[in-house]
Amino acid sequence: MRYVITVQYDGSGFHGWQKQPNEKETIQQHLEEAIEKITGRPVSVTGSGRTDEGVHALGQVAHFDSEKIMPGPKWVAAINFYLPAKIRVIRCEEKPNDFDARKSAKKKTYMYRMYSSPVESPLRAGRETWVKSLDVSAMDRAVRGLEGTHDFSSFMTAGSSAKSPVRTIYSASVAREGSSVVFRITGNGFLYNMVRIIAAILMKIGSKEIPQGSLIEIMEQKDRSKALGLAPASALYLQSVEYTD
Amino acid sequence: MRYVITVQYDGSGFHGWQKQPNEKETIQQHLEEAIEKITGRPVSVTGSGRTDEGVHALGQVAHFDSEKIMPGPKWVAAINFYLPAKIRVIRCEEKPNDFDARKSAKKKTYMYRMYSSPVESPLRAGRETWVKSLDVSAMDRAVRGLEGTHDFSSFMTAGSSAKSPVRTIYSASVAREGSSVVFRITGNGFLYNMVRIIAAILMKIGSKEIPQGSLIEIMEQKDRSKALGLAPASALYLQSVEYTD
Missing domain, CATH: 3.30.70.580 (Pseudouridine synthase I, catalytic domain, N-terminal subdomain)
Known part of the structure; x- marks a missing residue:
């Protein structure tokens, strides 16, 4: 069974x-x-x-x-x-025996949690990443550009075993939820470290270190050496896996 | 200074x-x-x-x-x-030198966080108390009866050093916030363990172990032996202290 x-x-x-x-x-x-x-x-x-x-x-x-x-x-x-x-x-x-948790998966959703405040909060440690200030609407506008089918080579860590760097993103957004800022992304699959690489770029956009258009520019270069580091793992959540289209 | x-x-x-x-x-x-x-x-x-x-x-x-x-x-x-x-x-x-963090305090707000789900969530451990199911509106109706100035002897642990068991509650509510259930209470002061005693009774009302009217009945008995245990400390937060009326 x-x-x-x-x-x-x-x-x-x-x-x-x-x-x-x-x-x-x-x-x-x-x-x-x-x-x-x-x-x-x-x-x-x-x-x-x-x-x-x-x-x-x-x-x-x-x-x-x-x-x-x-x-x-x-x-x-x-x-x-x-x-x-x-x-x-x-x-x-x-x-049924032909259901395979890996192969039958159609969509996955990841969530990356952040918060902004002048000082790091001890009650959010290990759950959310602290950023001094975040322009949430700039982050949201930037990330929506990932929606669709693209070559995501720029957002892949060396050592990835993926055969193709092309993935389809069904939705990507950044929004306030209570006092948190939440980045959610749903796709048919993700390259190794892809969500943490995107989250790291989004936090730089949110804190105005780099312009809003940077995320799509980096993606379009299709070159993983352009990526800007990894956001901490402790704020990343595999939210759900879907098995129907 | x-x-x-x-x-x-x-x-x-x-x-x-x-x-x-x-x-x-x-x-x-x-x-x-x-x-x-x-x-x-x-x-x-x-x-x-x-x-x-x-x-x-x-x-x-x-x-x-x-x-x-x-x-x-x-x-x-x-x-x-x-x-x-x-x-x-x-x-x-x-x-100014006449400001005293303890004596000048006019109001305090405590928050007690709960969630209901069939199984306890590892990501909420140490932050929120798990209850299998909660009737939030029954809890809210019950707790609103605490508003006003009352003798809260029933909600005091033995060993309390308070001179008077009378306190004024400015507001008390239970509401859903995202996937959490949050009990908030603002008063001019609280007896020893008072918020955790009330939270424990509210969780019993929420899970229908005792009727909605029990909270006020217990309060009116003005007898601390009637209290029903302490809710876990790990879900209680001193939210704020106010210094103006």
């Missing part, structure tokens, strides 16, 4: 999603260990994709196969019983 | 505001040590009031006296340089 789980995690203190050959703690490894404790058999958990060290998830999706038949809510309770508190399965459903 | 500072802190890992005779870490102690490092002289920092172990602050106010004359923003930068990252001074102003 194939089961699909939706997972939330606080990425701090883990070495990302992907299981590591050494002893490092990862989300995938914790999930596999928890399920093995329930079923008594080795199991492989396949995520919709990796998240880097320190990146959080509100709705990561993964699948695993098990001969053990249990209703979804029982799996949720049983897996959570064995997981560390920073990882929680929030849903589990049966799916 | 009398200086008044506004302070934010993540209360986790500290033994509350108040300096302790033993070696325990407290907010007041860290502030006094930071200011002593700047001025080279012992200093006493007087807060608007104590906050308990684990309670956070977005706008705690305190005063201290110093012969050292510096503009506010310089004090902010200098004190923050010596503080641990979980405590931040966000403002510093000169005030």
